[in-house]
Amino acid sequence: MMGLDGSDGRTRTGMDDRIDEERPTGDEMLARVRADQPEGRGRLRVYLGMAPGVGKTYRMLEEAHRRHDRGADVVVGFVETYGRRNTAALLDGLEIVPRARIEYRGVVVEEMDTDAVIARHPAIALVDELAHTNVPGSPREKRWQDVELILDAGIHVISTCNVQHIDSLADAVQTILGVPVRERVPDDVVRAADEIELVDMSPHALRQRMRHGNVYPPDRAAIALERFFTEPNLTALRDLSLRFVAGQVDEELEEIVTERGLRRLPAVSERVLVVLDARPAARHAVRRAAALAGALRAPLLAVAVETPALGMSRDRLQDLQQNVDYAVDLGAEVVRQEAQDLVAGLTAVVRARRVAHVVLVQEQRTVLDRILRSSVADRLLRAAPGVEVHLVAAGDAGDAGGGDQRSTTR
Numbered sequence: 533m534m535g536l537d538g539s540d541g542r543t544r545t546g547m548d549d550r551i552d553e554e555r556p557t558g559d560e561m562l563a564r565v566r567a568d569q570p571e572g573r574g575r576l577r578v579y580l581g582m583a584p585g586v587g588k589t590y591r592m593l594e595e596a597h598r599r600h601d602r603g604a605d606v607v608v609g610f611v612e613t614y615g616r617r618n619t620a621a622l623l624d625g626l627e628i629v630p631r632a633r634i635e636y637r638g639v640v641v642e643e644m645d646t647d648a649v650i651a652r653h654p655a656i657a658l659v660d661e662l663a664h665t666n667v668p669g670s671p672r673e674k675r676w677q678d679v680e681l682i683l684d685a686g687i688h689v690i691s692t693c694n695v696q697h698i699d700s701l702a703d704a705v706q707t708i709l710g711v712p713v714r715e716r717v718p719d720d721v722v723r724a725a726d727e728i729e730l731v732d733m734s735p736h737a738l739r740q741r742m743r744h745g746n747v748y749p750p751d752r753a754a755i756a757l758e759r760f761f762t763e764p765n766l767t768a769l770r771d772l773s774l775r776f777v778a779g780q781v782d783e784e785l786e787e788i789v790t791e792r793g794l795r796r797l798p799a800v801s802e803r804v805l806v807v808l809d810a811r812p813a814a815r816h817a818v819r820r821a822a823a824l825a826g827a828l829r830a831p832l833l834a835v836a837v838e839t840p841a842l843g844m845s846r847d848r849l850q851d852l853q854q855n856v857d858y859a860v861d862l863g864a865e866v867v868r869q870e871a872q873d874l875v876a877g878l879t880a881v882v883r884a885r886r887v888a889h890v891v892l893v894q895e896q897r898t899v900l901d902r903i904l905r906s907s908v909a910d911r912l913l914r915a916a917p918g919v920e921v922h923l924v925a926a927g928d929a930g931d932a933g934g935g936d937q938r939s940t941t942r
Contacts, residue, residue, distance in 0.1 A: 572686060573683055573684060573686060574682065574683040574684075574685070574686055574687045574688040574689055575683075575688045575689075575726040575727075576679070576683060576688075576689050576691065576724070576725040576726055576727075577595075577688070577689070577690045577691070577725065577726065577727040577728075577729070578662065578690075578691050578692065578693055578722060578725045578727070578728050578729070579591050579592050579690075579691070579692045579693075579729050579731050580692075580693055580694075580695060580722075580728055580729065580730050580731065580773060580776070580777065581692070581693075581694050581695070581730075581731045581733075581773070582694070582695055582732075582733075582738075582766065582769040582770045582772070582773040583694060583695075583696070583738060583761060583766060583769055584694065584747055584748075585738055585741050585742060585746065585747030585748075586731045586732070586733045586738060587731050587733065588692035588693075588694075588731045589611060589612070589613070589619055589660055589692055590618065590619050590622065591729070591731050592611075592658055592660070592690050592691070592692055593611065593619065593622035593623065593626070593658070594622065595690060596608075596622075596626060596656070596658055596690065597622065597625065597626070599656060600625070600626065604655050604656055605654045605655040605656065606626060606627070606654060606655065606656045606657075606658070607626070607627045607628070607629050607649065607652060607654040607656070607657055607658070608623065608626050608627065608628040608629065608657075608658045609629055609644050609646075609649045609657040609658055609659045609682070609689075610631065610643070610644035610658075610659055610660055610661075610675075611623065611628075611658055611660045612660050612661060616746065626658075627654075629644075629645060629648050629649050629652055629657075630645060630648065631643060631644060631645055632644065632645040632648070632670075634667050634669050634670055635669070636667045636668055636669055641667040643666050643667055643670055644659065644675065644678060646671070646672070646678040646681055646682065647671075649682055649687070650681065650682060650685045650687070653685065653686075653687060654687060655687070655688060656687070656688045656689070656690060657682055657687050657688070657689050657690075658689075658690050658691075659675065659678070659679055659682070659689050659690070659691045660691065660692050661675060661691075661692060661693070662675060662676050662679060662691045662692065662693040662697070662717050662721070662722070663675070663676065663693055663694075663697035663715045663716060663717040664715065665714075665715050666678075674717070676717045676718070676721050679691060679721075680721070693717060693722060695769060695772050695773040695776060696709075696713050696769070697713065697715055697716055697717050698716070698717060698719060698722055698776065699716045699717065699718050699719050700719045700860075700865070701772055701776065701863065702716050703860055703861055704772060704860065704861050704862065704863045705769065705772070707861045707862075708765050708768045708769065709760050709765060710759075710760075711760065728777060730773055730774070730777045732770070732773075732774075735763045735766035735767050735770060736763065738761070738766060739757060739761065739763065739766070742756060742757055742761065743757065771826050771829065771863075772863050774829050775825065775829070775830065775831050775832065775863060778829065778830065778831055802828050802830040802888040802889065803830055803831050803832075803833060803885060803886060803887045803888055803889070804821050804824050804825040804828065804830050804831070804832050804833065804887070804888070804889045804891065805821070805832075805833040805834070805835055805878075805881065805882065805885070805887040805889065805890050805891070806818050806820075806821035806822075806832070806833070806834050806835070806859065806864065806890075806891045806892070807835055807837070807874075807878065807890065807891070807892040807893070808834050808835060808836045808852065808855050808856060808859060808866075809836070809852065809855070809893070810848040810849070810851040810852040810855065811851075811893060811926065812851075813893045813924065813925075813926040814855045814893060815855055815858050816893070816924055816926075817891050817892060817893050817924045818834065818855070818858055818859045818862055818864070819862070820891050820922065820924050821834075821864075821889075821891040821922075822862040822863065822864070824889060824891065824922070825863075828889075830888070830889075831865065832859075832862070832863055832864040832865070833864060833865050833866075833867055833881070833885060833887065834856065834859035834860075834864035834865070834866050834867065835866075835867045835868075835869055835877070835878065835881050836852065836856060836866070836867075836868050836869070837869050837870075837871055837874050837877030837878060838868065838869065838870050838871075838877075839870075839871055839872060839873055839874060839877065840872065867881055867885070869881050874908060875908055875911045875912055875915060876915075878890065878908075878912055878916075879912065879915040879916050882912075882916045882919055883916065887919060888919065888920060889919070889920045889921075889922060890912065890919055890920070890921050890922065891922040891924060892908065892909070892921070892922075892923065892924070893923075893924050893925075893926050894909075894923040894924060894925055894926055895907055895908060895909075896926055909921045909923060
């Protein structure tokens with residue numbers, strides 16, 4: 533069962549009156565069935581994983597059986613089992629829409645027949661591998677485009693995706709694994725899903741599954757374990773997945789805050805913000821912020837504040853862009869903020885995104901500067917009470933582990 537809990541049964545005590553109380557009424561069962569029926573545009577549910585083999589397809593098929601058993605009309609649009617027996621066994625009892633057969637360079641390739649799925653018009657369609665690239669000659673280039681058509685037809689879709697394929701995270705994954713990520717799905721497609729469920733597994737457990745041949749054939753598994761899916765790499769991929777899902781939850785809360793006119797609502801997860809500029813020390817701050825975000829399992833933001841007084845040479849602009857790219861590679865979401873001054877811009881982002889931690893490079897100030905004006909950190913603390921400001925020394929920017937760091941809050 534790959535360590536996944538497939539049960540959704542109820543606790544039984546052996547007492548008839550208790551069983552009767554827990555058994556849903558006819559009206560409740562009818563309401564559940566109707567809830568699975570399409571109305572307008574379909575709803576999208578995505579099972580997200582940190583890497584192949586965590587059990588996304590298995591969980592999708594389990595969910596399909598749960599819905600089928602309570603009366604929903606479920607079909608398999610496209611599911612890839614990769615020869616995994618336990619996964620293939622879960623296809624039994626589910627209707628499978630015949631695949632389209634497309635010839636490409638003398639080879640016949642099977643793809644999902646999107647038109648046939650829409651013509652069948654079930655309540656729910658299972659569509660594996662959201663980021664898949666269709667074979668040339670297909671009506672559409674990407675499977676997520678097929679899914680959009682199915683959703684537009686009023687059919688609910690349950691799909692799967694690995695974090696490596698999310699467009700904004702693909703470069704970070706490429707940095708982690710050292711291999712290009714060619715199949716990508718736009719962030720908006722995943723973020724627009726009505727439900728995103730993370731299928732989680734410890735890196736150690738996933739490596740054990742790979743060793744036992746439950747993910748790849750033995751020869752491929754050995755290469756994957758040695759070159760790509762090392763425990764540190766899987767830990768980094770897991771952190772990216774957790775941050776993405778946590779950020780999605782916070783975005784939904786922000787929508788609720790706006791819709792209901794609420795003034796303040798604490799974030800579900802803490803957010804870490806790092807301040808970017810053109811100095812080499814900014815990379816040191818990014819590393820510190822990424823480490824803090826990883827420890828807190830929090831989303832990481834990187835802000836570049838543009839002020840009227842900000843003037844940069846071409847070289848300095850290139851340095852800033854390199855620091856921005858570096859932050860993206862470490863999994864940060866980049867925010868560009870226009871403001872009259874640095875503190876005003878930071879305060880706006882901190883309030884709008886409900887940031888809990890700000891990491892910035894400590895200013896190098898003369899004695900006269902200290903007498904005449906407050907530091908950026910002090911002014912930010914006055915403007916945004918409660919935020920924690922972490923100061924990173926500008927001295928040893930090239931040392932990933934060195935440099936001074938101190939934190940303060942009000």
